[in-house]
Amino acid sequence: MGTTIKIYLPRHYGSTDQGSPEPGSKTIEGGLPSETVMVVEDEDRVRAVSAEALRELGYTVVEARGPNEAIKMIEAGQRLSLLFTDVVMPEMSGRQLVDILRKDNPELKVLYTTGYTRNAIVHDGILDSGTKLLPKPFSIEDLAEKVRTILDGR
Numbered sequence: 001m002g003t004t005i006k007i008y009l010p011r012h013y014g015s016t017d018q019g020s021p022e023p024g025s026k027t028i029e030g031g032l033p034s035e036t037v038m039v040v041e042d043e044d045r046v047r048a049v050s051a052e053a054l055r056e057l058g059y060t061v062v063e064a065r066g067p068n069e070a071i072k073m074i075e076a077g078q079r080l081s082l083l084f085t086d087v088v089m090p091e092m093s094g095r096q097l098v099d100i101l102r103k104d105n106p107e108l109k110v111l112y113t114t115g116y117t118r119n120a121i122v123h124d125g126i127l128d129s130g131t132k133l134l135p136k137p138f139s140i141e142d143l144a145e146k147v148r149t150i151l152d153g154r
Contacts, residue, residue, distance in 0.1 A: 028141055029148045031059035037147065038078070040064045040085040040097065041113075046136075050084065050113075053140045054147070066090070067097040074101060080108065082151055087114040087133075109150050113138070 031037075037059045041047035044065075051061045062078060064070035068091050074080070083101065085094040098110050115136040134146050148154075 028057070028144045030057040030144065031147065031151070033058065033060050035081040035151060036060045036062060036079060037082045037084055038062045038064060038070060038073070038080050040067060040070045040083065040089075040094070042066050042086065042089045042091075046086075050143070053143055054084070056140070057144050057147070059147070067092045067094075067100075070097060071100060082109045082111060082147060084111045084113065084147070087112050088116065111146055111150055 031054070035058075037054050039047055039051045039054065039061060041050060041063075042065060047063055047065070051063050054061045059081075062073065062080075064073055066089055067085075070083075070085075083098065085097060087094040089097075094112050094114075098108070102108050111132045111134055113134045113136055132146065132150055134142060
């Protein structure tokens with residue numbers, strides 16, 4: 001009765017040198033509290049995880065449960081360094097949200113995220129080719145790198 005699970009892990013022979021990073025590991029570049037990222041995501045848990053990761057990286061984070069809430073916050077004077085938005089949401093797409101926001105702020109920096117493949121999003125006309133996209137699920141390292149690249153204009 002019940003389940004038995006056996007996990008076989010390889011034994012590591014050698015030192016446990018903690019001084020140098022492993023080959024291929026990335027250095028995480030954080031943000032500044034003066035850099036504000038708005039996370040627009042209709043799924044509460046996904047939004048909470050993304051927002052917390054960005055806070056851990058040092059950014060000031062504001063959260064919106066959907067595009068309409070994001071628009072209201074920005075119309076009320078919320079300033080942004082970056083908009084981090086899901087592509088597919090019930091009220092409107094992330095692309096539609098960005099089109100609306102860029103009418104008043106054409107230089108708005110945007111990072112899209114989605115659980116769909118890049119091909120499905122770009123080839124179905126939802127996003128333009130070359131758009132900054134971070135596929136779900138993503139690591140904090142990938143998030144840090146993408147956000148920093150966009151904010152620094154690299």
